[in-house]
Amino acid sequence: MPPQTLVANNLSNKEVETTSRGASVEFRALSKNYGSFEALRSFDLSIRSGEFLTLLGPSGSGKTTTLMLLAGFEFPSSGQVLIGDQDVSRVPSWRRDQGIVFQSYSLFPHMTIGQNLAFPLETRGLQKHEVAEKTKEALQMVRLDSFADRYPSQLSGGQQQRVALARALVADPPLLLMDEPLGALDKNLREEMQIEIKHIQQRMRLTVLYVTHDQEEALTMSDRIVVMNEGQIQQIGVPEELYERPRTRFVAEFFGDVNILPGRISGGRFEAADNAFGLPVQALEGEACGALRPEKIAIQEGAEGGRKMPGWAVVPGEVIDVIYLGQMCRYVVRSGGTDYIVKTMVSPGVARHAKGGTVTLSWDAADFVLLQ
Ligand SMILES: Nc1ncnc2c1ncn2[C@@H]1O[C@H](COP(=O)(O)OP(=O)(O)OP(=O)(O)O)[C@@H](O)[C@H]1O
Ligand SMILES: [Mg+2]
CATH class of the missing domain: 2.40.50.140 (Nucleic acid-binding proteins)
Incomplete structure (x- = not known):
């Protein structure tokens, strides 16, 4: 086993955290192959502490692959993933301190909303009163505190997605990963949620890696956007830069x-x-x-x-x-x-x-x- 893997595997959740509120992230020459197919090619990217960074690109461009590598659900074929200054390239997901929200809400159907939120805290061994307090706070944050005793099936799609967001944040992670979290919602609700997520991110000074193929959503929410195509970065910039000064035809055409x-x-x-x-x-x-x-x-x-x-x-x-x-x-x-x-x-x-x-x-x- 290379020494670097040994160090990474010995990290506890606490050690992966950085001192400032949101974690910084770095991808170094990251590549991911599935068989002979290169899903990501020599990907270099730094995400600053507290930054809202969006991966934007067409279907199959490697957005989810990048997110999975940061989440620890997949490991890189070569290159490194750093959280803070720790190499986590080979650290499995359950040992990383992060919240994740996917397009499907993935709430436990047999648990109430309150129990869904309490679950990640109980598995971390928190005291009962702490669990109750944190659960309440997280539900207040997404304005669903009166829904704790309902089951997911008794909530609308938008409400379920807000619960999924609250569950991702309940353990206070320094890093939040979101993969098309609003894809299943209608336009009005999506716009409302965009603003809500942005407010929460700013208030908590969270680092966010957000994935979407909707260019308006990316322009509205992001501090910076990474435009991807075929597993490579086309351009990185603040929203105005990408819209007003695209470097390639691909980027120009992607923004309308x-x-x-x-x-x-x-x-x-x-x-x-x-x-x-x-x-x-x-x-x-x-x-x-x-x-x-x-x-x-x-x-x-x-x-x-x-x-x-x-x-x-x-x-x-x-x-x-x-x-x-x-x-x-x-x-x-x-x-x-x-x-x-x-x-x-x-x-x-x-x-x-x-x-x-x-x-x-x-x-x-x-x-x-x-x-x-
Ligand atoms: N487990 C896998 N095995 C083989 N190929 C895969 C696997 N996962 C992803 N791929 C391929 O890697 C490429 C990138 O996939 P990825 O899921 O990262 O795309 P994406 O940008 O998230 O697309 P979408 O917008 O459709 O979600 C695709 O061509 C996909 O078919
Ligand atoms: Mg995807």
């Missing part, structure tokens, strides 16, 4: 509607492939591709509109589609060989552009993001 505009850079200018516009850029010469968010484009009636200012692109076009989205209006405008998606706020008293009409689109070079 975006215009991908191919072209060529020469002499400090980007020239669109369809010759519709040019913009000043600072980048190496050659083939290039830019991303432009639909809400960064101004749309004006007629062929002669547009902000004719240095550093702005101006293109005329025809409205070929209009969709009313409530707060926003989504247009598709054809200009030359390109269909631009444009989104504008719907304002009272301002007429919308009609399908078939001529409009001018314009945008600032600062909002045009060159992709790698």
Whole structure:
């Protein structure tokens, strides 16, 4: 047995804890193979104490695999997992101090809510009065203190998920792992729970590793987001950074509607492939591709509109589609060989552009993001 494994196996729960409230986490060159399939490839990531970090990516990108490695339900094929400064790569789940919430609530159906919460505390050998106190506190935290005597089947999906959250937190772990915990809930309830979880995390200064494939959820809740694809990190950043400055087409497209505009850079200018516009850029010469968010484009009636200012692109076009989205209006405008998606706020008293009409689109070079 390598010495490192010996040390890790001798850790008790207490030793894995760090002194500050939330634990810090580090993945070093982590890989996980299932047979010949590489589910995770050389994954490096640090999670700060008290940070809310989200893994975001399409189905099969390795999000759950990463979470399972941190939870100790799976062990890495190579590389290391550190909690605080302890190597826990080979420490089984039951010896790690953490709370876990999955998409399915996994409450014990034959136990009341109170008993469900008491269970992890009793197995740790806490005194009866401590168990009662902590159970009550945890239920208060998710606003379900009057439900202690009910059975899980007597609760709604949202309430059951709040119990699952309370159970994950009842033993006061420094680390909380959540894998699509809100996936089974409807939109309103999901949004309510997002805010609730965020408040609890901030109040308890918990470190959270959160998994979702919903980009809006990731943007709302996270301090930082890790975008994953095929077992690798595509980009790490704060929500604004990933949305406003995506580095790759994959990341740009993962965060909703975006215009991908191919072209060529020469002499400090980007020239669109369809010759519709040019913009000043600072980048190496050659083939290039830019991303432009639909809400960064101004749309004006007629062929002669547009902000004719240095550093702005101006293109005329025809409205070929209009969709009313409530707060926003989504247009598709054809200009030359390109269909631009444009989104504008719907304002009272301002007429919308009609399908078939001529409009001018314009945008600032600062909002045009060159992709790698
Ligand atoms: N036990 C296993 N044996 C073999 N392959 C596995 C195993 N677990 C996961 N995989 C594979 O590893 C890849 C990553 O799976 P993972 O569950 O981490 O994806 P995910 O990002 O969580 O996806 P989803 O959003 O669908 O939950 C997938 O291709 C999956 O089929
Ligand atoms: Mg998964």
